[in-house]
Amino acid sequence: MSHLMSLPIVLLKDGTDKAQGKSQIIRNINACQIIVDIIKTTLGPRGMDKLIYNERDVTITNDGATVMNLLNISHPAASILVDIAKSQDDEVGDGTTSVVVVAGELLNEAKGLLNDGIEPNIIIDGFRTACNVVIKKLNELSLNFSNKNEEEKKNILLKCAQTALNSKLISNHKNFFATLVVNAAYQLGDSLDKRNVGIKKVTGGSCLDTQLIYGVAFKKTFSYAGFEQQPKTFSNPKILLLNVELELKAEKENAEVRIDNPNDYNSIVQAEWNIIFKKLKLIKDSGANIVLSKLPIGDIATQYFADNDIFCAGRVEDADMKRTANATGAVVQTSLLNLNKDILGECGKFEEVQIGNERYNIFKDCLKTKTVTFILRGGAKQFIEEVERSINDALMIVLRCINNAEIVPGAGSIEMQLSKALRVYSRSICNKEQIVLYAYAKSLESIPRYLSHNAGFDSTDILNKLRKKHSEKTSDVWYGVNCLQGDIINAYDHCIFEVTKIKRNVIYSATEAACLILSIDETIKNPSSANNAARSPYS
Missing domain, CATH: 1.10.560.10 (GroEL-like equatorial domain)
Incomplete structure (x- = not known):
């Protein structure tokens, strides 16, 4: 045993x-x-x-x-x-x-x-x-330093940002980038939400060509014929944000339609065209000068907007749409049946500009600015990516410093x-x-x-x-x-x-x-x- x-x-x-x-x-x-x-x-x-x-x-x-x-x-x-x-x-x-x-x-x-x-x-x-x-x-x-005056506070924030950038690839230009970061943090208002900071990267030029846009900037989206006839600059435009597809194919369904008379086929096709033109007329009547959509805007809609001096961009990224909404006060619409002036956004100036080898849509002087966009420049992709990481670190430090007001x-x-x-x-x-x-x-x-x-x-x-x-x-x-x-x-x-x-x-x-x-x-x-x-x- x-x-x-x-x-x-x-x-x-x-x-x-x-x-x-x-x-x-x-x-x-x-x-x-x-x-x-x-x-x-x-x-x-x-x-x-x-x-x-x-x-x-x-x-x-x-x-x-x-x-x-x-x-x-x-x-x-x-x-x-x-x-x-x-x-x-x-x-x-x-x-x-x-x-x-x-x-x-x-x-x-x-x-x-x-x-x-x-x-x-x-x-x-x-x-x-x-x-x-x-x-x-x-x-x-x-x-x-919470009891300091505004100028002293800003100076301390600049020093904190410069200290963070000291160990980065862009340390030689720390004064330039620290100033951009602090200005960006102040522009966010009371929310201090980092999600309202956009960072776009354009290869080429010097890192000192980096810009801070007080508003929203994003790369020109895919466009159809007729886009070049649209105006590319507006002052005080009305901005409409959509989550609606403006293409003929959007009206197609996986359904089978049987007809006895061939002439009926034309009425079905014509009904589809009537639907999209009705949508486009509703947009035009709303008074919008700029139309942005998360979903595609097709060639028919693009030409229609060009004929009516309206700028449009489809397939806009979700993050850019949200920041545009925050900056301009526009409300994203999923239907076109109740468009009014209350859901339209506003900004001081809109323009499409050439930055490096890219075209960018830029919304400046936004009336409800709670968002900013960095457009980073540099000679190599790896360099720009490291600049992005550096700015992210410095920005996080400044935001935490504003919230806590304690330094060592x-x-x-x-x-x-x-x-x-x-x-x-x-x-x-x-x-x-x-x-x-x-x-x-x-x-x-x-x-x-x-x-x-x-x-x-x-x-x-x-x-x-x-x-x-x-x-x-x-x-x-x-x-x-x-x-x-x-x-x-x-x-x-x-x-x-x-x-x-x-x-x-x-x-x-x-x-x-x-x-x-x-x-x-x-x-x-x-x-x-x-x-x-x-x-x-x-x-």
Whole structure:
């Protein structure tokens, strides 16, 4: 009986791969470290770009979330870093590289602690305690500018946008693009809805040819004969937006009609023509000068509108229709039976213009402007796409800054202050947690370390200078890395600002990811059902 009790019990399917224990945690950390090694060189104003290509596309970027997505990471633990980068991008729009770097450094420090015999649960508890201490200190150091006048607020927003663009491909033109971004944010009004910002890309010209349209702009849609006879410029036009198809084929049905007299066929065809001309007359009588439709506008309708000095465009994208509606006050119609002046939109000027090799329809001086459109220019497709990502990051930062009105000086200065505060706090702890808090504090210094390293300077020398400055009680607390001259700089005096919400989210997300990976002590990989079926003796 005792012999039977000692037989092994098989719970998992044949072919299941299983790994567990401290060695598994370290393997997961090593996998994450490989990703961090790829990402960390993109940090800062002197960070390098990554070229990622597949069979179809080539992408050149230093945006952390974009790189993480394109790497197509399959390791289950390392994919957590992809998720936190995406979370950071969705929540605040920037700091995606920082969050991955900090999470990687936390894991690297944790690896050393694990090898020293400290249990994962103690490290996790220590990291969470450290996170709370650091967030509390961050809130104390945060600078609120809500009581500033409008001009000062706008100037702070410009500095925040410029700081975000410092590390981008267009850093040489950061003043130009930061001004466009801040103007765009102010134009959105109280809604601050990013969906009302359109970005169109036209290859050719200089990046300084980029335009900001206070209204809507979209590429000329497919058009039929007769379009060239339509007017291409209007002042104070009435705009009609439709979700109606203006083509003969729209009236056809999959039905069978039997007739006894051949003359009846002509009446059926004529009825179809009467229907579309009735629709066109209703549009003309509404007083609309411009007709846009999500659905096709055929050759008959195009010629009719040309004869009546009306501009039309069919197959307009849904996003462009929504932004046109917001900007002009027009209401999209699905029927033509109740057209009146209340559903028509208005704008100061409409024109069709040539931009590069494309024709664009532009609605300017909209009376209900809550939307803007960037028309990006540049010499190469990859360059324009990176400009789009850069503007997206800067715009998200400005919008978050308007909402929260809290900033902290950047250049690694805030991380040095938080690290110092945590080291001081750790001295009040008398157990193993003190070592964990110290390791967390060291991880925060990774940001200024990589900022200086990526700029090509001695990171150890610069960090020593920063530690000395931040330890002096009489010293200014806002000293960070000068990436251009390889020295330290007062980030506050030089107006290098970052949004507090970005830093807060970086710390929360990085800590959460590190604790999650440290809590995984066993990985079980089940074989796919297809493989099971192939191995099954009953198949």
